[in-house]
Amino acid sequence: MSIQTRRERERAERERLIVTAARELAEAEGWEAVTTRRLAAEIEYSQPVLYSHFKGKEAIMAAVAVQGCAELAVELRTAREAAKGRRGALAAVGEAYTAFARRRPALYDAMFTHRVDLPFATPEAPAPLQEAFGELRQAVEPIAAEGDDVGLLTETYWAGLHGLVTLMRSGRLPEGAHEQRLELLTGHFSGALR
Amino acid sequence: MSIQTRRERERAERERLIVTAARELAEAEGWEAVTTRRLAAEIEYSQPVLYSHFKGKEAIMAAVAVQGCAELAVELRTAREAAKGRRGALAAVGEAYTAFARRRPALYDAMFTHRVDLPFATPEAPAPLQEAFGELRQAVEPIAAEGDDVGLLTETYWAGLHGLVTLMRSGRLPEGAHEQRLELLTGHFSGALR
DNA sequence: ACAGATTGGCTAGCGCTGCTAGAATTCAGA
DNA sequence: TCTGAATTCTAGCAGCGCTAGCCAATCTGT
Known part of the structure; x- marks a missing residue:
């Protein structure tokens, strides 16, 4: 059970990371600069990870x-x-x-x-x-x-x-x-x- | 002089064609459907022609x-x-x-x-x-x-x-x-x- | 009427986009 | 330690706006 919860916690943490990265990037350079590639680079994961958290951009x-x-x-x-x-x-x-x-x-x-x-x-x-x-x-x-x-x-x-x-x-x-x-x-x- | 004016007239005509095609396509399917390729196909010219009339989309x-x-x-x-x-x-x-x-x-x-x-x-x-x-x-x-x-x-x-x-x-x-x-x-x- | 210059349109392609299939890797449990 | 499942990555698709450079048609001057 503990392992399960730890994974869920890490997942939630990463989701938070995605959202704040998207927000900071958008505020700094506008939404047209927020591409899935740049966002992935920002959070130091590959693109498809984004799609395991969100349906799309x-x-x-x-x-x-x-x-x-x-x-x-x-x-x-x-x-x-x-x-x-x-x-x-x-x-x-x-x-x-x-x-x-x-x-x-x-x-x-x-x-x-x-x-x-x-x-x-x-x-x-x-x-x-x-x-x-x-x-x-x-x-x-x-x-x-x-x-x-x-x-x-x-x-x-x-x-x-x-x-x-x-x-x-x-x-x-x-x-x-x-x-x-x-x-x-x-x-x-x-x-x-x- | 007459040749010059005929060409200018034809050019203006084609420009009108582009604008109305863009408008009709946008009204029918929304602006996201108005791509330079589709617009070019609609007016029966190639893409670069659009850019000889307008700076861009x-x-x-x-x-x-x-x-x-x-x-x-x-x-x-x-x-x-x-x-x-x-x-x-x-x-x-x-x-x-x-x-x-x-x-x-x-x-x-x-x-x-x-x-x-x-x-x-x-x-x-x-x-x-x-x-x-x-x-x-x-x-x-x-x-x-x-x-x-x-x-x-x-x-x-x-x-x-x-x-x-x-x-x-x-x-x-x-x-x-x-x-x-x-x-x-x-x-x-x-x-x-x- | 012909040769050369010029204009104008086209083909092909660049670098980018959002998104995804399937391979590769990591990890949990026996 | 090995196996099966879950997770992450690589690679690629189809489409985008836009443009360089070729090629053909047209106009100009002799």
């Missing part, structure tokens, strides 16, 4: 994405708890979200841009995904009007943040005015504007 | 994207002109925008998702891009408060639409509630909500 990216969601959830929570007032919390969370996306673009892409077969808006979604969304939701809830569907409102605000981030990152919106756009978005949702 | 996608923007601009204008009232116009344009994205996903990706080296938020941006943005802007302008920067407000509303579309298309938002989310977004921007 996409599955590795999905694992990285889940890790990223956990970190995003923490950062959103910290921002929310440090902020004062309903509007302050929403603004702080929006700020934290877009800051995360700009600081860790590769991680963000794995989480929310690249096509990845993770269940998202269902109960089967991995816990970190639900936690990150839950943080957003807790920031949105206090500014919801009576009768509002808080879930839908959160999704809509999230879409706004996501749109700002992706259009900016792809060069379709100038970076300079980001803060002003973010204020407009948050202001219109929190009722501070209009 | 990305440039072909950019050309398709410009075409798409022209069509989007037309659809947005039609929707705006048919709508009644300031809020109605904004809602109609938002509706038309997201409908376009859902009806022509591959085209939309070339325009706003894939990394493509087109100048966007500058005066050098191709005319169709500016026209499409201009249509959005004309729908946003009437709902802007005094002192608002209409350009920034338009960018922010656009980001909201783009976020809704991309998160939905990648399975991160359920399709079912799209109309409700769109109403929330438009409502908060037009001042109808809160």
